[in-house]
Amino acid sequence: QVQLVESGGGLVQPGGSLRLSCAASGSIFSVYVMGWYRQAPGKQRDLVATITSRGSTNYADSVKGRFTISRDGAKNTVYLQMNNLKPEDTAVYYCHLRQNYNYWGQGTQVTVSS
DSSP, X not given: OEEEEEEOOEEEOTTOOXXXXXXXXXXXXXXXXXXXXXXXXXXXXXXXXXXXXXXXXXXOGGGTTTEEEEEEGGGTEEEEEEOSOOXXXXXXXXXXXXXXXXXXXXXXXXXXXX
16 A cells, blocks of 8 residues: 655745655555646646656656756655746646556645735
8 A cells, every 4th residue: 555645735926936745655666656746726637747766857848947856765755846936836736656556645735826
């Protein structure tokens, strides 16, 4: 059984920063892909960024240059540093782990508003 626990969401003004964390526990394989997706009201869930167990990263075009994904392998934790936030970044952010199955966290709300 795998559990993903997210933290770090909240309300921030445009241009501000937030850091999301996702701690994975349970049976974590040595080869995996972890990442963040987001879902705004009335929209589909979209990829934000992913990182592999080897450290390769991938970003949505809309966040390139503003968001940075990183990981602490020893802690099975993935981070998403979000800078220069925009109102269109407002969404529920979900942590995702892909190994033998797909696992999702419960989601954390990020609201960018003045």
